[in-house]
Amino acid sequence: MRDIKSYTLPELTEYITSLGEPSFRAKQLYQWMHEKCVASLDDMSNIPKALKEKLREDTAGAAGEAGEDSYGESAESDHQVDITQHRPCPELSDITHLAPVDIRESRDGTRKYLFELPDGELIESVLMRYKYGNTVCVSSQVGCRMGCRFCASTMDGLTRNLTPAEMLDQIYRITIDINERISHVVVMGMGEPMDNYDTLITFLGILTSPEGYNLSRRNITVSTCGLIERIREFADEDMGVTLAISLHAPTDELRRTMMPIANRYSIAEITEAAKYFFDRTGRRITYEYALVRDTNDSDECARKLAALCRQTGAHVNLIPVNPVTGRGYAPTADDGVRAFKNKLEKQGINVTIRRELGQDIDGACGQLRKRYTGDLR
Numbered sequence: 001m002r003d004i005k006s007y008t009l010p011e012l013t014e015y016i017t018s019l020g021e022p023s024f025r026a027k028q029l030y031q032w033m034h035e036k037c038v039a040s041l042d043d044m045s046n047i048p049k050a051l052k053e054k055l056r057e058d059t060a061g062a063a064g065e066a067g068e069d070s071y072g073e074s075a076e077s078d079h080q081v082d083i084t085q086h087r088p089c090p091e092l093s094d095i096t097h098l099a100p101v102d103i104r105e106s107r108d109g110t111r112k113y114l115f116e117l118p119d120g121e122l123i124e125s126v127l128m129r130y131k132y133g134n135t136v137c138v139s140s141q142v143g144c145r146m147g148c149r150f151c152a153s154t155m156d157g158l159t160r161n162l163t164p165a166e167m168l169d170q171i172y173r174i175t176i177d178i179n180e181r182i183s184h185v186v187v188m189g190m191g192e193p194m195d196n197y198d199t200l201i202t203f204l205g206i207l208t209s210p211e212g213y214n215l216s217r218r219n220i221t222v223s224t225c226g227l228i229e230r231i232r233e234f235a236d237e238d239m240g241v242t243l244a245i246s247l248h249a250p251t252d253e254l255r256r257t258m259m260p261i262a263n264r265y266s267i268a269e270i271t272e273a274a275k276y277f278f279d280r281t282g283r284r285i286t287y288e289y290a291l292v293r294d295t296n297d298s299d300e301c302a303r304k305l306a307a308l309c310r311q312t313g314a315h316v317n318l319i320p321v322n323p324v325t326g327r328g329y330a331p332t333a334d335d336g337v338r339a340f341k342n343k344l345e346k347q348g349i350n351v352t353i354r355r356e357l358g359q360d361i362d363g364a365c366g367q368l369r370k371r372y373t374g375d376l377r
C-alpha cells in the first residue's frame with residue numbers, strides 16, 4: 001500500500017511526477033495533508049478528480065487485502081471489543097487517517113483520545129491544555145517491548161510500529177477536533193520512539209517542515225527509556241528538539257528492578273550518551289523520574305540523582321508514579337514529592353513537577369486502551 005502521507009515533500013514530488021503530473025501538485029497534496037490536516041482526498045478541492053482517482057487506484061488494491069484480513073480478525077479476537085461500539089474503520093482506499101473510537105475529557109480540560117488505526121489496532125493520544133498552548137502526547141508504537149514494570153503500555157508487548165502518517169495524524173485529528181493549533185508535541189505516549197527510529201526521524205521532519213504543520217522544533221520533546229546507540233545517532237542528526245531520558249532510579253541496581261532495559265545499559269553509559277547529546281546539540285537533556293513510594297524517593301536517592309544531573313547539566317522532571325492496575329507501584333504522596341524536589345533544588349538542580357493531568361480519565365499511558373481491549377475493567 002502506498003502511504004503518501006508518510007512521504008516527505010521530495011519523496012511525494014518524485015512519486016507525483018512519476019505519474020506524469022506536474023510537481024506543484026505534490027506541494028498542493030502535501031499542504032492539504034500536513035497543513036490543512038484534511039482526512040480524505042475528497043476534501044482537497046483544487047486537486048483534479050482524475051489525479052484523485054489515480055491515487056485511489058494506487059492505494060486501494062493492496063490496502064484492501066491487508067485491511068480485510070487484519071481488521072476483521074483483530075477487532076473480534078485480539079481485542080474482544082464489541083465491534084458495534086466502533087466508529088467505521090478509516091477508509092482504506094484513501095490517505096491514512098485515524099478514527100476516534102473514544103474521547104474523554106477530564107475536569108482539568110485534558111482530552112484523551114483512543115484512535116483506531118487502518119488495520120483496527122488501537123492507540124492513545126492525549127491533549128493537555130497549558131497557559132502557553134496545546135500539547136499533544138503522541139504514541140509511537142502499538143504496545144511496547146521495553147517492559148518497564150510500572151507502565152501499562154508494555155504489558156502485552158509490542159504489536160507493531162506506527163508509520164509516520166499514523167504518528168502525524170494523532171496531531172492532525174486533534175487539531176481538527178478542537179479547531180485550534182497544537183503548539184507543543186511530546187513523544188511520550190505508548191511505545192519507545194527510539195525503537196521505531198527511522199519513523200521517528202521522518203515524523204519529526206514532516207511535522208516541522210515549513211510546507212506542512214510547521215511545528216517549532218524547540219517545542220518538541222522525544223522521550224526514551226535510554227537506548228544509547230540511538231541517542232548518539234539522534235544527537236548526530238541534531239534536529240533541534242529536546243531529549244528526555246526516563247531514568248527513574250539513580251543506581252543500576254534499583255533501576256534494574258523497575259526497567260529491564262537497565263540490564264542492557266548502565267547509568268554510566270546513559271550519562272556518557274547524555275553528555276554526547278549535549279555536546280553535539282547544545283541542548284540540555286531532561287531526566288524523567290517517576291516517584292514510587294518507599295522505592296526511589298529517599299534522601300539518598302535525591303543526593304545520587306543530583307550528582308548525576310551535575311555530570312550532564314540535566315533538568316529533572318518529577319512525577320508521582322501513576323498507579324496501574326496489576327502493577328503494585330504506589331505513588332509518593334504530595335508532601336514527599338515536594339520534599340524530594342526541595343532536596344534536588346538545594347543542590348542546585350533545576351526541577352519541574354509534571355502536573356498529573358487527566359487522572360480521572362485513565363491518565364496513565366496505555367490504560368484507556370487496556371480498558372477497551374478487555375484487560376482492565
Ligand code: SAH
Nearest residue numbers: 151188191192223224225246288290321322
Ligand atoms: N518509551 C519512552 C516514552 C513513553 S513513556 C520512555 O520510556 O521514555 C513516557 C514517560 O512516562 C516515561 O518517562 C515513562 O517512564 C513514564 N511512565 C510510564 N508509565 C508511567 C506511570 N505509570 N507513571 C508515571 N510515569 C510513567
